[in-house]
Amino acid sequence: MTSPKPTSASWPGRWVEGKQATTNLKRWHHVHDLLDRGVGLLECARLLNLALNTVKR
Template sequence: MIAHSRCWRDGLIRPDQPLDDHTRDRHRAVHALLGQGHGLLECARRLGWALNTVKRYARAASAEELKRPPRYRHTLVDPFRDHLRRRRAEDPAVAVTRLLAEIRELGYTSSANLLVRYLNQGARTRHANHPRRAGWSRG
């Protein structure tokens, strides 16, 4: 099913992600070797990749075809999605604690942590000053 995701995604393409540059580079590498007359197995050997990976990149006419829409699973917050979207449209700076209190009145019984993760899905921000990101070592 994943191999045919572009068939059923209804033209929905996600915004560029940091991994997309990597995907484009890999697509170019496979197609450059194929353009030089190398076969799929030889491409896999030269690049040090699995044959199925090379086949996937070779089948795609462009790197954009390899982009997949984000997949979100059903959560306990979903029944309150419309309320949350409406509130955040009215007041983008509304506090999460306020939203939590509002949806608890509507019947939400799960955690604040789940709500925060739900509100932040798709926003992959990393803290540059995190020790693992800054190159710090443990004492």
């Protein structure tokens, strides 16, 4: 039996390969770059055109 590939998006080291994984990783980096600059969650969501819950993850 083979173990399943991790699909959780809780941190970038656990992405699976593929187009969606690449998009998620880019989004993760964009959000965290903004957060590192001191931008708030709501402003990150507005700037990146994402739902607030997406940014909170």
